[in-house]
Amino acid sequence: xxxxxxxxxxxxxxxxxxxxxxxxxxxxxxxxxxxxxxxxxxxxxxxxxxxxxxxxxxxxxxxxxxxxxxxxxxxxxxxxxxxxxxxxxxxxxxxxxxxxxxxxxxxxxxxxxxxxxxxxxxxxxxxxxxxxxxxxxxxxxxxxxxxxxxxxxxxxxxxxxxxxxxxxxxxxxxxxxxxxxxxxxxxxxxxxxxxxxxxxxxxxxxxxxxxxxxxxxxxxxxxxxxxxxxxxxxxxxxxxxxxxxxxxxxxxxxxxxxxxxxxxxxxxxxxxxxxxxxxxxxxxxxxxxxxxxxxxxxxxxxxxxxxxxxxxxxxxxxxxxxxxxxxxxxxxxxxxxxxxxxxxxxxxxxxxxxxxxxxxxxxxxxxxxxxxxxxxxxxxxxxxxxxxxxxxxxxxxxxxxxxxxxxxxxxxxxxxxxxxxxxxxxxxxxxxxxxxxxxxxxxxxxxxxxxxxxxxxxxxxxxxxxx
RNA sequence: GGCACCAUAGCCAAGCGGUAAGGCAGAGGUCUGCAAAACCUUCAUCCCCAGUUCGAUUCUGGGUGGUGCCUCCA
Numbered sequence: 001x002x003x004x005x006x007x008x009x010x011x012x013x014x015x016x017x018x019x020x021x022x023x024x025x026x027x028x029x030x031x032x033x034x035x036x037x038x039x040x041x042x043x044x045x046x047x048x049x050x051x052x053x054x055x056x057x058x059x060x061x062x063x064x065x066x067x068x069x070x071x072x073x074x075x076x077x078x079x080x081x082x083x084x085x086x087x088x089x090x091x092x093x094x095x096x097x098x099x100x101x102x103x104x105x106x107x108x109x110x111x112x113x114x115x116x117x118x119x120x121x122x123x124x125x126x127x128x129x130x131x132x133x134x135x136x137x138x139x140x141x142x143x144x145x146x147x148x149x150x151x152x153x154x155x156x157x158x159x160x161x162x163x164x165x166x167x168x169x170x171x172x173x174x175x176x177x178x179x180x181x182x183x184x185x186x187x188x189x190x191x192x193x194x195x196x197x198x199x200x201x202x203x204x205x206x207x208x209x210x211x212x213x214x215x216x217x218x219x220x221x222x223x224x225x226x227x228x229x230x231x232x233x234x235x236x237x238x239x240x241x242x243x244x245x246x247x248x249x250x251x252x253x254x255x256x257x258x259x260x261x262x263x264x265x266x267x268x269x270x271x272x273x274x275x276x277x278x279x280x281x282x283x284x285x286x287x288x289x290x291x292x293x294x295x296x297x298x299x300x301x302x303x304x305x306x307x308x309x310x311x312x313x314x315x316x317x318x319x320x321x322x323x324x325x326x327x328x329x330x331x332x333x334x335x336x337x338x339x340x341x342x343x344x345x346x347x348x349x350x351x352x353x354x355x356x357x358x359x360x361x362x363x364x365x366x367x368x369x370x371x372x373x374x375x376x377x378x379x380x381x382x383x384x385x386x387x388x389x390x391x392x393x394x395x396x397x398x399x400x401x402x403x404x405x406x407x408x409x410x411x412x413x414x415x416x417x418x419x420x421x422x423x424x425x426x427x428x429x430x431x432x433x434x435x436x437x438x439x440x441x442x443x444x445x446x447x448x449x450x451x452x453x454x455x456x457x458x459x460x461x462x463x464x465x466x467x
Numbered sequence: 468g469g470c471a472c473c474a475u476a477g478c479c480a481a482g483c484g485g486u487a488a489g490g491c492a493g494a495g496g497u498c499u500g501c502a503a504a505a506c507c508u509u510c511a512u513c514c515c516c517a518g519u520u521c522g523a524u525u526c527u528g529g530g531u532g533g534u535g536c537c538u539c540c541a
Contacts, residue, residue, distance in 0.1 A: 028541080030541085031540095036541085037540085037541085039540075039541055040540085040541045041541085042541070043541040044541080046541090080538095080539090165470075165471080165536085165537090166470070166471075167469080167470060167471090167536095167537075168469080168470080236541070237540085237541030238471095238472090238535080238536080238541080239535090239536075239539095239540065239541060240541075241471090241536080242470090242471095242536060242537065243536095243537090266541090267541070268472085268535090268541095269534090269535070269540090269541070270541080271534080271535090274533090274534085275534090276534080276535070276540090277540080277541095278539065278540050279539065279540055281539095281540095284540085302490095303479090306479065306480065306481095306489090306490070307479075307480065307481095308480085308481080310472090311472090311473080311480090312472085312473075312534070312535075313479095314479080316478090316479090318478070318479090318491085318492095319478075319479060319491085321491080322478075322479065322490065322491035322492080323479090323490085323491085325490090325491065325492095326489095326490050326491065329490090329505095330490095332505085358481090364481075364482095366479095366480055366481050366488090366489075366490095367480095367481050367482080367488070367489080369480095369481090369489065369490080370480090370481065370488045370489035370490080371488085371489085372489090373488090373489050373490070374488075374489070433500075436500075438500055438501070441500085441501090442501075442502085445502085445503095454503075454504090455503090456502095456503060456504060457499065457502085457503085458504090
């Protein structure tokens with residue numbers, strides 16, 4: 001039995017898809033105006049885990065993740081410039097080039113992190129007509145109105161506005177810093193469509209002249225286009241609860257007259273050194289940054305998996321180091337089980353059960369990882385290895401691949417990669433050891449070390465590996 | 468000013484009514500001429516105060532301390 005936490009009800013709910021055996025889900029994707037940072041990636045890892053758990057439960061998936069390549073303004077509440085345009089100006093390229101470049105980079109990051117690409121990853125600019133159609137209908141129904149700079153949604157027509165974030169609009173307005181746009185009927189009204197100034201590069205014809213879609217309408221539209229009126233899960237980062245997702249709810253429910261989404265799921269933020277991570281503070285890292293510092297993207301994935309998705313995750317390099325070591329040891333354990341001569345142990349059934357329970361309890365991956373570690377402490381056997389591979393279908397740590405790779409690296413190091421001079425030094429050291437000249441032996445070991453190799457004594461003799 | 472979340476060992480982190488999973492670090496040990504690696508063992512009574520209960524880290528109320536959102540960000 002799979003349980004998922006629904007932001008809308010603030011409760012874990014037993015999951016039951018609308019359509020038997022199939023899950024439809026929409027996940028807010030990236031705005032491709034820059035490289036995604038590790039905070040972004042945490043959310044996409046969460047989406048990936050969710051997808052894997054659903055599959056683990058036997059569901060077929062119909063997942064959508066949008067690529068926002070227009071209309072996301074500098075403020076989520078529709079003020080400032082379009083991010084794509086700003087980036088284009090800064091990099092002196094067209095917004096389309098920017099979008100293409102960063103979209104590609106985004107998909108590469110997904111691959112590095114072993115994140116499965118959802119079934120559909122539509123670009124906003126490919127669905128402008130559908131968005132216009134959506135806005136036209138809202139205006140017809142009396143939910144939208146025109147101002148000098150665009151079409152806005154009138155939230156006073158949607159009394160349930162705020163139900164996801166549980167905000168009371170009047171209280172909010174009292175103390176908040178809401179930008180005053182005198183043409184808006186209510187401070188929280190948001191743009192469905194923006195009229196484009198002449199110099200705006202991305203613009204399309206519409207019943208209201210040349211313009212471009214609002215960011216929120218993109219998600220509402222794409223969700224409908226691919227998944228229909230109603231779908232099972234909508235996910236995103238917690239920052240989207242108060243504006244973006246409230247607006248999506250308002251738009252879609254205004255249009256179809258009923259809730260579209262059954263379960264709203266949100267992943268918590270990542271912090272850096274106990275403070276918030278944000279582009280404006282400049283304390284963001286990309287996956288490439290981590291790679292340049294010598295980490296494997298899987299180290300980062302492991303790091304994320306160690307904390308539940310609804311808890312803030314404090315990123316530190318100390319923490320990432322711990323993850324790196326832990327993952328390395330995990331793989332070593334795995335190899336030992338893989339090479340074991342004994343086949344199995346029926347008591348393992350309990351681990352399968354515990355693992356599934358953990359994972360199905362609102363994606364309790366930290367607990368599931370603990371189950372895996374405990375299983376690895378069992379006597380070495382193929383059965384444990386098989387269990388680990390089973391677990392990895394959900395964890396996505398590429399365990400099988402890593403084990404293979406680690407083993408073949410070892411073989412290569414043993415067979416050829418050791419240069420003659422290093423072998424000579426090792427032989428000399430062996431002689432020195434036989435002669436009990438330990439000072440010389442240690443000195444030779446140092447020399448080997450300095451040349452970038454590690455010499456280890458084993459009962460079968462010494463072993464050299466590249467550092 | 469409003470809203471929300473959180474508080475478990477040196478660090479990260481599960482558990483959420485019956486006396487604390489797991490990882491990193493540390494300590495002790497096995498192995499070694501010494502190391503390294505590996506392996507084994509070990510390491511907490513859960514922010515404070517009241518209450519409910521036979522029993523609370525787990526529920527309720529009140530504190531204190533963090534963090535986030537209402538500007539930008541997943």
